[in-house]
Amino acid sequence: MQQPSPVPDSAAPLVDVVDLSVRFVSKDATVHAVNGVSFQLTAGEVLCILGESGSGKSVTMRALLRLLPETARISGQVRVDGRDVIAMAGNELARLRGGVASMIFQEPMTALDPVFTVGQQIAETIVRHEGTSWAEAEKRGLELLELVQIPSAKRRLASYPHELSGGLRQRAMIAMALSCRPRLLLADEPTTALDATVQIQILLLLRRLQEDLGMGVIFVTHDLGVAGEIADRVAVMYAGRFIETGPVVDLMEGPLHPYTQGLLGSTVHGGMRGQRLTAIPGSPPSLSELPTGCAFAPRCPQAMDVCQTSEPTERKPRPDRTARCVLVEESIQAA
Ligand SMILES: Nc1ncnc2c1ncn2[C@@H]1O[C@H](COP(=O)(O)OP(=O)(O)O)[C@@H](O)[C@H]1O
Ligand code: SF4
Numbered sequence: 489m490q491q492p493s494p495v496p497d498s499a500a501p502l503v504d505v506v507d508l509s510v511r512f513v514s515k516d517a518t519v520h521a522v523n524g525v526s527f528q529l530t531a532g533e534v535l536c537i538l539g540e541s542g543s544g545k546s547v548t549m550r551a552l553l554r555l556l557p558e559t560a561r562i563s564g565q566v567r568v569d570g571r572d573v574i575a576m577a578g579n580e581l582a583r584l585r586g587g588v589a590s591m592i593f594q595e596p597m598t599a600l601d602p603v604f605t606v607g608q609q610i611a612e613t614i615v616r617h618e619g620t621s622w623a624e625a626e627k628r629g630l631e632l633l634e635l636v637q638i639p640s641a642k643r644r645l646a647s648y649p650h651e652l653s654g655g656l657r658q659r660a661m662i663a664m665a666l667s668c669r670p671r672l673l674l675a676d677e678p679t680t681a682l683d684a685t686v687q688i689q690i691l692l693l694l695r696r697l698q699e700d701l702g703m704g705v706i707f708v709t710h711d712l713g714v715a716g717e718i719a720d721r722v723a724v725m726y727a728g729r730f731i732e733t734g735p736v737v738d739l740m741e742g743p744l745h746p747y748t749q750g751l752l753g754s755t756v757h758g759g760m761r762g763q764r765l766t767a768i769p770g771s772p773p774s775l776s777e778l779p780t781g782c783a784f785a786p787r788c789p790q791a792m793d794v795c796q797t798s799e800p801t802e803r804k805p806r807p808d809r810t811a812r813c814v815l816v817e818e819s820i821q822a823a
């Protein structure tokens with residue numbers, strides 16, 4: 489009988505997160521920011537984490553690169569490119585950040601230094617990570633500004649960040665994030681501060697770069713339309729958990745969890761882009777006082793007695809979908 493062939497390395501997930509929890513412990517309270525999140529990302533895939541403000545999206549992203557303050561208590565497993573991030577020593581972490589993985593934020597000024605030109609900053613990153621000559625790094629800097637479609641790229645290399653518009657600054661930050669050819673790009677609401685036209689240009693650019701460079705991308709947003717635009721797969725986050733995951737089209741056309749149904753039901757008639765996730769009455773629970781049962785129960789139109797007392801386990805109705813709700817059967821029959 490033929491032996492099964494070993495799984496090739498290329499099939500290993502780029503990101504593998506198992507039962508990740510992050511708590512912030514202080515004298516007065518314990519904030520349960522992330523509560524047992526598990527997921528995988530394959531190379532070349534775009535996963536969108538969608539959720540209301542305060543649902544734990546940024547903390548989840550920062551945990552992937554251990555960019556969290558000392559007060560954070562992290563448990564579970566985080567592997568990026570096969571390496572255990574939780575166990576990493578400082579020098580290995582520094583190589584991971586800006587090497588295999590890069591992060592872009594809502595506000596480019598958090599990543600760009602106001603006292604150096606865009607060209608100097610990109611070249612400096614390349615020299616530091618790759619040990620190239622300054623001339624070679626400057627040449628790459630120009631190529632990168634052209635790659636992110638900054639007009640008059642050569643001239644812009646000599647610009648300071650404050651001399652650029654919001655959209656150009658965001659492009660410059662993307663260029664910097666791409667400078668060491670990351671295999672994983674983490675984008676935390678990178679288009680939220682931009683107006684709608686610039687936002688769509690940046691989303692299209694990111695999508696094209698992701699395809700051309702074959703990067704895995706995790707994209708955080710509170711905006712349904714943005715998720716629909718950029719994602720292959722969506723994870724809906726609520727009170728520190730992934731309450732539903734699935735391919736973007738399936739999830740938007742047939743949401744399984746009452747929370748996702750509420751989000752989508754209230755927005756299908758309007759233009760979806762720019763829609764904040766606040767359409768469901770009530771507000772999410774405090775992460776320092778999570779209810780015993782389902783965290784969505786106080787807002788759920790279908791809540792039952794059992795929802796108040798026990799937390800729903802994750803159901804996997806199909807191989808590519810999950811939902812944490814007692815109403816979701818383990819296995820949905822094909823229609
Ligand atoms: N450094 C911190 N110390 C204490 N609590 C924090 C810290 N960072 C985030 N939190 C809390 O963790 C929760 C999740 O935050 P966050 O991940 O930033 O939400 P989102 O990105 O979904 O808006 C929030 O209740 C927030 O107040
Ligand atoms: S478990 Fe219960 S309260 Fe929670 S979403 Fe499902 S039906 Fe609603």
Ligand SMILES: [Mg+2]
Binds near residue numbers: 676
């Ligand atoms: Mg955030």
